[in-house]
Amino acid sequence: MFVTTARIMRPDDANIVGNVHGGTxxxxxxxxxxxxxxxxxxxQPGDRCAAQLARVERTDFLYPMFIGEVAHVSAEITYASKHSVEVQVHVMSENILTGATKMTNxxxxxxxxxxxxxxxxxxxxxxxxxxxPGQEEEGKKRYEAQKMERLETKERNGELLMPVSAPDRTTKEPYTVGFSQSSLIHLVGPSDCTLHGFVHGGVTMKLMDEVAGIVAARHCKTNIVTASxxxxxFHRKIMKGCVVTVSGRATFASNKSMEIEVFVDADPLIEAEKGKYRAVTAFFTYISLDKQGKPLSIPPMKLEGDGEQRRFxxxxxxxxxxxxxxxxxxxxQQ
Amino acid sequence: MFVTTARIMRPDDANIVGNVHGGTxxxxxxxxxxxxxxxxxxxQPGDRCAAQLARVERTDFLYPMFIGEVAHVSAEITYASKHSVEVQVHVMSENILTGATKMTNxxxxxxxxxxxxxxxxxxxxxxxxxxxPGQEEEGKKRYEAQKMERLETKERNGELLMPVSAPDRTTKEPYTVGFSQSSLIHLVGPSDCTLHGFVHGGVTMKLMDEVAGIVAARHCKTNIVTASxxxxxFHRKIMKGCVVTVSGRATFASNKSMEIEVFVDADPLIEAEKGKYRAVTAFFTYISLDKQGKPLSIPPMKLEGDGEQRRFxxxxxxxxxxxxxxxxxxxxQQ
Amino acid sequence: MFVTTARIMRPDDANIVGNVHGGTxxxxxxxxxxxxxxxxxxxQPGDRCAAQLARVERTDFLYPMFIGEVAHVSAEITYASKHSVEVQVHVMSENILTGATKMTNxxxxxxxxxxxxxxxxxxxxxxxxxxxPGQEEEGKKRYEAQKMERLETKERNGELLMPVSAPDRTTKEPYTVGFSQSSLIHLVGPSDCTLHGFVHGGVTMKLMDEVAGIVAARHCKTNIVTASxxxxxFHRKIMKGCVVTVSGRATFASNKSMEIEVFVDADPLIEAEKGKYRAVTAFFTYISLDKQGKPLSIPPMKLEGDGEQRRFxxxxxxxxxxxxxxxxxxxxQQ
Known part of the structure; x- marks a missing residue:
């Protein structure tokens, strides 16, 4: 069971330097x-059903992709438990002018x-x-590991339910967490949803990458790209007609990369009695590049207060x- | 000199009830x-040049438009001063199945x-x-009037440069200004821009309508549509590579409509030394509709503090x- | 040499009844x-080059496609002359709930x-x-045939260069050509273009289908779908920064289908001295469907004048x- 998709990368998929967004x-x-x-x-016979994204494992962006290249995405089912499937996906970039291909993800x-x-x-x-049989065994191990981690995150997630305050560049110094902190809101539209009125997990991840990228750019003031x-x-589904608030804040910076924590809150606009809820959280890592695409140092973070220190x-x-x-x-591998 | 454009209204142009967004x-x-x-x-001979939007006069949304209808937009140059042109635009909605047409704007x-x-x-x-000669005379009057007003707003605009704080639904009561206040950030992409790297005025207005609509929906919790x-x-151009912060807050509510003030701030992401600047401000008015499209009462605003009272x-x-x-x-007209 | 793409059909890809647009x-x-x-x-070694669409052979839309289905598109090079390649493409629709697949194009x-x-x-x-060797022979025949036809069309195309006037529903009776005639204009944006600043042939065809669909809907006042x-x-390339005018008029109606002629004119906005030029012309055929998707009769056309009679x-x-x-x-095949 296999599916392959491919698409030319367009200007709207990339930043102004031409690097395709991780979110795309x-x-x-x-x-x-x-x-x-x-x-x-x-x-199989029985009820028709839709597959809902529950979790994405950690993923690295191995090589950059550029406008004009073709992204080839191939997906395969590699494990099935009683109530879930694991899908493994490979992304290749192809420069159709030179013929060069690279596995990017x-x-x-x-x-x-x-x-x-x-x-x-x-x-x-x-x-x-x-x-x-070994393959099934391996799959089962991955299944158990992710199940455990999902339960753990659920708890951590509850703990984090305090709202992320607004970015404030008038009172905050450069390189503090408050300076680069950013939020966006997005009114869920028809094209963001499956036929059954739930937001595609990929749409949510694209918004998360957008906010995290703005946080990273505000901190670094350079061309930044998603590294991992x-x-x-994905704890809860987001329905059609919600407003989604996506907020990001810097948590850690090494010499060559910085980590940004992203929160997604969904807010049913009309049936407001259902209340706002936290739908997803994640950590995105960015690197900073110069005009030749060479990595640059990340400016050190100025930490304020115990919370920032602990998160760092x-x-x-x-x-x-x-x-x-x-x-x-x-x-x-060697 | 005349141009007419037409386009079918698609699902992404409208809210979930099918009303085409004012911003579209x-x-x-x-x-x-x-x-x-x-x-x-x-x-004329000489430098090639691009027309940059400087001002839009007050405009009313006379009738709603729906998905599947064709919007016809016709534009005509009606006055030319030495350094500016006035363009008058009419928008008609056409139901291509029934043939019914209406002037909507x-x-x-x-x-x-x-x-x-x-x-x-x-x-x-x-x-x-x-x-x-009378037509030229009339045009000149409109030209002088808008010139005066642009100067005045420029001053008012400066005065308003304090930051709009974040929406806060944990500490704020429903119907307060703080409760419905909203901001979004948007990283300017290639399709937002003219060929020469400046954000189309229309793109900015669409973002403004999006934020104002979320403020109105948060206040009313109903289907809301742009009334005027x-x-x-447009005081300053917004360039490619900026992050745009668009913020809205309720300023006034009558029984049948509410007014929302919207601020647009541009923030050059990479050339950060240029500094953040206020690019546009405006007032949007919304009405609230029930499921049959009949107007509903607007919940009265709960005002807090002198600033909110004064703005009201x-x-x-x-x-x-x-x-x-x-x-x-x-x-x-009668 | 082979490429496969796949994509879920979204609301914006379809009309309000859920039929995916032929243009998509x-x-x-x-x-x-x-x-x-x-x-x-x-x-091969030598200059890097881009493939520019020169011609699409007549194509039939064999089955409708719907929102939520997956479109699989596979393309293969089937003939190469000294200066052109022929690409054959198959489109399959897949209902991922029922597993049903159909070849649609x-x-x-x-x-x-x-x-x-x-x-x-x-x-x-x-x-x-x-x-x-037979395969090469067959390809060569197709090559010669299309080459001849391209030359012929070029001449016909020149002849038709009179402008298509605007639709006029105040003085024109229903079912006349003038009544349903339609034009749209579109400012070419970055996402419409290849990396090298030329409009993708597919973007142009999508606009053509949009206009032709409006003409057909105005004539039939029903749900219409592209049949062929x-x-x-494609006689001339359209460049970035052009305004494209796409016009359509009914030419012929049988009992079950109607044919619409579409013209694409490109107009360089800034380098206006280059002049407006006709880039493409084509004939689209539509059928009319009732709410159950069954074909309906097409209202007969009311012809006016010799030109309309001749085109009919x-x-x-x-x-x-x-x-x-x-x-x-x-x-x-039997």
Whole structure:
């Protein structure tokens, strides 16, 4: 079970220097995942159902993509539990003038089916065939690991439910968290949604990348590009007719990268009695580039107060863990 | 000199009830104006130049427009001063199934040419032919009146340069100004800009309508539609690569309509030394509709502090003046 | 040499009844063709070049596509002459809930490379490998046939260069050509263009389908869908910064379908001395559907004047020829 999509990158997909936004790529990845996940979950008799994005594993942006290149996105179902599927996605960039191709992203997404006919029906996922018993075993391990992490994040998420205050560049000094902090609101439109009135996970990720990118640019004042996105858990669906508030704040900066925490809150505009709720949180990492595309140093952050200090330490831990993991992966491959 | 554009209204042009956003219409109006203004200013030898929106006169949304209807926008140059042109625009909605047509908007826009070859060149506008000396006379009066008002607003605008704080629905009560206050940020993309790297006035107005609409919906919690826009002056150009912050707050509510003040601030992301600047301010008026499209009462505003009280009184004055003007126009037409 | 793209159909891709616009599909077809054509023409040393759409063969819309379905577009190079390539494209619709798939379109496009480095260089196309000598032979026949037709159309095209006047529903009776005649103008934006500043052929075809659809809806006052497009020749490139005027008029109506002629004129806005030019003309055929998607009769046209009568006769001939060709194809397949 396999799907491939491809599209030429246009000016609207990129920043003014020509680098395609990470959010554009995340949106393409999720569209491919949604197609194959929904297709698979409907390959059995019973209720028609839609695949809803539940989680995206940590993903790295290995190479930049540019306007005029073709992005090839291929998605494959690699594991099926009773109530979820894992979709692995590869993104290749192709320069159709020189013929050069590069793998720019690898991602793993988890989808959960929900019945379109009866909300209370629990939809089961059809099994898939594995190339070997070992492959199924590996998939099961990934499944258990992500399940655990989703539960943990749910709790952390609750704890963070205080509102993120507004950016303030009149009273805040450059390089403080308050200086670069940014929020946007977006009224959910028809093209943001699936046929059944829920916002595509990819649309949400694109908005998150947009805000995080503005925070990074305000801090660095240079051309910044998405380097990686931490695992993202989608706790609750966002419906048509919501206003979405997406807020970002810097949490950590190393010499060559900075981490931005992003919150997505959904606010039903008309049925306001349902109340505002936190739908997603995630960490995005950016690097800063000069005009030749060479990495630049990130200006050190000026921390204010215990909260910022604590978040900085947490971010540093994530940074060191990822670094260690990357090194281990490299060694294993050699 | 005349141009007519037409386009089918699509789902993304409208809210979930199917009413086309006022901002969509303002964007179409400005595009037609920009085409005819640019075309006229290049009908003489000399530097090639682009027409930049300087001002939009107060405009009323006379009838709603819906998805599937065709919007016809026709623009005509009606006055030319030495350095500016007035463009009058009519918008008709056509239901292509029933054949029913309605005039939904009439607008007047002022454009100023600027040289694309040498920034310091002052570009003169070619003269136009008038049907009668009286017509030229009338145009000149409108020209003088708007010139005066632009100067006045420039001063008022400076006075208003304090930042609009963030919406806060945890500490603010419903129906207060703080409760419905909203901001969005938008990273200017290539499609927002003219070929020469400046944001189309229509793009800015669409963002303004989007924020004002969210403020109105947060206050009313119903289907709201744009009823009118006060005269808007575009003091400074917004360049490619800026982040635009658009903020709105309720200023006045009568029984059947509410007024929202909108601020547009531009922030050069990379050349940050240029500093953030206020580019536009305007007042948008909204009405609230029930499911059958009948007008509903607006919940009264809860005012807090002297500033809100003062702005409410100012808004009331604008409201009464417009009402008186509308009555006078009606009588004159009879 | 092969490329596959896929995309979920969204509300903005369709009319209010949910039928995906023919123009959306033509745009996807052309994007796939442009990717594979450009890729192939750069598989040799020498100047980097871009593939420019020169012609689309007549194509039928075999089945409707709907919002929420996935469109799969696959493109393959099937013939290469010295200076052009033929790309054959298949479009499948997939209902990811039921698993049903249908072939909705088959199209053949001709691309011509042009050097991005030196306008005066004539770029040669690398040869392709054919599965059999017969295949090459067949391709050569198609090549010769389209070459002849392109020359012929060029002349017809010149003859038609009188401007299409504006629709006029105040003095024109329903069912006359004047009543349904329509024009739209569009300011070419960055996302309409290739990296090198030329409008994508697919963007132009989408605009053509939009205008033709408005003409058909005005005539029929029902849900109309694109049934086929006659061969389209792209005589001249349209550049960034142009205003495009697209006009359509009814030419012929049978009992079950109507034909609309569409003209595309490009007008350089700033370099106006270059003058307006006719870039493309084509014939689109529409059918009318009731609420259950069943075909309805087309109201007979009221013809006025010799020109309309002559064009009607010409349209009738095309209609009868296509009908005969379809019958012959069917018999050959049995």
């Amino acid at each position: 790529i995340l949106k393409m990845i999720e569209e491919a995942g949604c197609i194959i996940g929904t297709r698979h979950c409907n390959t 690898r991602a793993a997404l988890w989808y959960v089916p929900f019945s379109l006919e009866d909300v209370d029906n629990v939809t089961e996922v059809p099994p898939i065939k594995y190339a070997s 996105v931490d695992a993202i858990n 330490e947490d971010g540093k831990m994530r940074y060191l863990q990822n670094k260690a993991k990357r090194l281990a992966d490299k060694e294993r | 219409i303002l964007k179409m109006i400005e595009e037609a104006g920009c085409i005819i203004g640019t075309r006229h200013c290049n009908t 009439r607008a007047a826009l002022w454009y100023v040419p600027f040289s694309l070859e040498d920034v310091d060149n002052v570009t003169e506008v070619p003269p136009i032919k008038y049907a009668s 826009v006060d005269a808007i002056n 009184e100012d808004g009331k004055m604008r409201y009464l003046q417009n009402k008186a003007k509308r009555l006078a126009d009606k009588e004159r | 599909i033509l745009k996807m077809i052309e994007e796939a063709g442009c990717i594979i054509g450009t890729r192939h023409c750069n598989t 088959r199209a053949a496009l001709w691309y011509v490379p042009f050097s991005l480095e030196d306008v005066d260089n004539v770029t040669e196309v690398p040869p392709i490998k054919y599965a059999s 497009v006659d061969a389209i020749n 006769e010409d349209g009738k001939m095309r209609y009868l020829q296509n009908k005969a060709k379809r019958l012959a194809d069917k018999e050959r």
